[in-house]
Amino acid sequence: xxxxxxxxxxxxxxxxxxxxxxxxxxxxxxxxxxxxxxxxxxxxxxxxxxxxxxxxxxxxxxxxxxxxxxxxxxxxxxxxxxxxxxxxxxxxxxxxxxxxxxxxxxxxxxxxxxxxxxxxxxxxxxxxxxxxxxxxxxxxxxxxxxxxxxxxxxxxxxxxxxxxxxxxxxxxxxx
Numbered sequence: 001x002x003x004x005x006x007x008x009x010x011x012x013x014x015x016x017x018x019x020x021x022x023x024x025x026x027x028x029x030x031x032x033x034x035x036x037x038x039x040x041x042x043x044x045x046x047x048x049x050x051x052x053x054x055x056x057x058x059x060x061x062x063x064x065x066x067x068x069x070x071x072x073x074x075x076x077x078x079x080x081x082x083x084x085x086x087x088x089x090x091x092x093x094x095x096x097x098x099x100x101x102x103x104x105x106x107x108x109x110x111x112x113x114x115x116x117x118x119x120x121x122x123x124x125x126x127x128x129x130x131x132x133x134x135x136x137x138x139x140x141x142x143x144x145x146x147x148x149x150x151x152x153x154x155x156x157x158x159x160x161x162x163x164x165x166x167x168x169x170x171x172x173x174x175x
Contacts (some may be wrong), residue, residue, distance in 0.1 A: 004173075021033060022036075022037055026142060027117070027142065027146065028118075029119070030146060031113065031114060031117070031146060032114075033143040033152060034146060034149050034150050035110040035114070035149075037153055037167070038065075038068065038106060038110065038149065038153060038156075039103070039106065039107060039110070040167075040168040040169065041153075041156055041157070041167050041168065042056070042065055042099075042102065042103050043103065044155070044160070044165060044167065044168050045061060045099075045159075045160060045163075045165055046110060046165075047098070047099040049061055049163050049165070050062040050097055050098070050099050050102065051097060052159070052163060054158075054159065054162060059093075060097075061156070061159055062096065062098075062102045063093050063094060063096040064152055064155055064156055064159070065102045065103075065105075065106050065156075066092055066094075066096050066102060066105060066106075067093050067152065068106065068109070068148070068149055068152050069102075069106045069109035070087065070092060070093060070105075070109075070151070071145075071148055072109035072110065072113050072145060072148075073087055073109050075114060075141055075144055075145045075148070076109075076112055076113055076116055076141075076145065078129050078130075078131045078141050079116065079129055079138045079141050079142070080116070080129075080138075081112065081116045084112075088144055091114075092105075108121065110129075112175075113145055117142060120138070124138055125138050125139035125142070126136060126138070126139065128174075129141060159166040
């Protein structure tokens with residue numbers, strides 16, 4: 001009876017999360033999952049909400065997305081790949097506000113991380129790099145990138161819900 005119950009739970013979990021591409025499939029799967037969520041939520045938020053912020057002095061929707069993109073490029077650069085040549089201003093987080101431009105930067109940064117990680121050779125993940133005076137592994141840097149993106153995903157979900165926007169992956173299943 002216990003085996004049957006466990007099997008039913010596993011089948012139900014698999015079915016319930018079929019839309020969660022990559023979830024529970026290691027770093028690459030988790031990266032795919034958070035990337036898809038970030039992009040789908042960015043696309044679901046209306047353009048006029050990109051300047052919305054929950055309070056003065058707090059990042060707007062576009063600023064959070066640009067912060068993610070810039071941080072992805074910066075943290076990745078610690079592991080070796082160069083920063084994009086057109087990432088020339090410290091003000092991009094505040095000056096890139098149009099939905100299409102923000103999504104373009106976001107997608108570029110997500111692709112850069114995915115591409116760089118796919119090109120790593122055995123042993124590369126244990127190579128030491130330096131950030132803020134600390135010596136850490138490349139693996140640790142990739143973990144920091146995914147944790148950072150997920151942290152801000154939670155922030156963006158809260159922003160969306162405060163504006164009456166349901167994240168696409170939380171929408172009721174269409175029949």
